[in-house]
Amino acid sequence: MKTLIKNGFLIDPRNRVQARLNLLLNNGRVVAVTQDEPTADRVIDATGLVVAPGFVDIHMHEDFVGEDGRLENDDKKAIFKCMLRMGVTTALGGECGINRYDPARYLDIVDRDGAAVNVALLAGHAFIREACGHTDKYTPATAEERKAMAQLLEKELDAGCFGISYGIRYTPGIDRTELLETARVCVPRHKFIASHVRDDAAEIFAAGREFLDVARELKLPAQFSHIGSMAGFGQMEAFLSFIAEYRMNGLDVACDCYPYYAFSTAIGATTYDDGWMERYHCGYDVIEICEGKYKGQRCTKTIFEEERRDHPEHLTVCYVMQEADVDRALRDPNVMLGSDGIMNNGQGHPRAAGSFPRLFAEFVRKGKLSLYEAIQKCTAMPADRMGLPGKGSLQAGADADIVIFDPDAIADRATFSEPTLAPTGIEYVFIGGDIAMQRGEIINGRLGKAVRKL
């Protein structure tokens, strides 16, 4: 079926285009970009709206696989559906060292059943490590385990994973040898490495160096994960200079960031190991519990200790980052948007359902970024990092993954108490030339395919 999207204002930073042009879609691709009005089976009038490449989320945490071997599909719980409602058409999961399931098999499930968005994955270091028998996160892997990890990683990369992700913070037992021996597997395959680094706040420089020196030694592209929650405690200006220095000396490093001033992690995570209050200069009350009987409540010493002991898996939100630092990060030309969306049973941080529209509501409409810059951070930058010429672009021949939104109305509505609320102002999302979402309602939640890097 041929679809014509006419009268819209096309913004495509990959191709340096900001112009009134019509798009003709057919067989899953953009087949014409023109000032004419070619005939079509379906015509979408985008008068007054922005037409942009579908958003690419470079950093998120994929849905769980149920006991029936299928992806979470509940409208209120499935994170890929949250992604779709906020204009995302391709999402990269497997971040921070974590996979929900064997990634190669996960991609096969996406191909078999379809997903709400196109799904790409990194192989998570912690997943690989556990699969190879090392379950103690505080101790280094043995030589034999490292060898097994490299072999499993090879298999996952050859099945289409985009690289390896580390959650060094969550697996502090990892040492330089383990980092090097796993990252090295990416070199001949032209993949990249991403990391939630070992530490944050005042310790961010040493933690950043540990990761980036490995990338530099192996000449691998590096993605620095969620910089806002790592250096957003007064270090941002200095840390952006630190990253820029690596870049200017030859390392291909870029960063992602989500547009919120609070982070989210499980209450049992190493983030809250002894010393965390000194690190963030705060008390227990900066933590809000997202699940269970204390949902919505701020921590006291008693709640903190009870939850950490009885429900280490419960997600929390931690209100500690500095606004000026997060804003500075998102204005930096080398920082792209990454939602870091993560959900347990429909609960968690609103970034999973609000990050992309929020960038337009809070940054573009408040004058912190231009519309063009914001779209660049949501499309061309992440697609370039992933090496996907057909995504993040509306050029003739590109995949027909498209978002159409009202720049004056696009806004997030998800909150810390209702984290899956759909945004407003997004009129259409197309995946592969078909309508996946219209005005907040999912029309077809199975259009997404596995995206493999081979």
Ligand SMILES: [Zn+2]
């Ligand atoms: Zn992380």
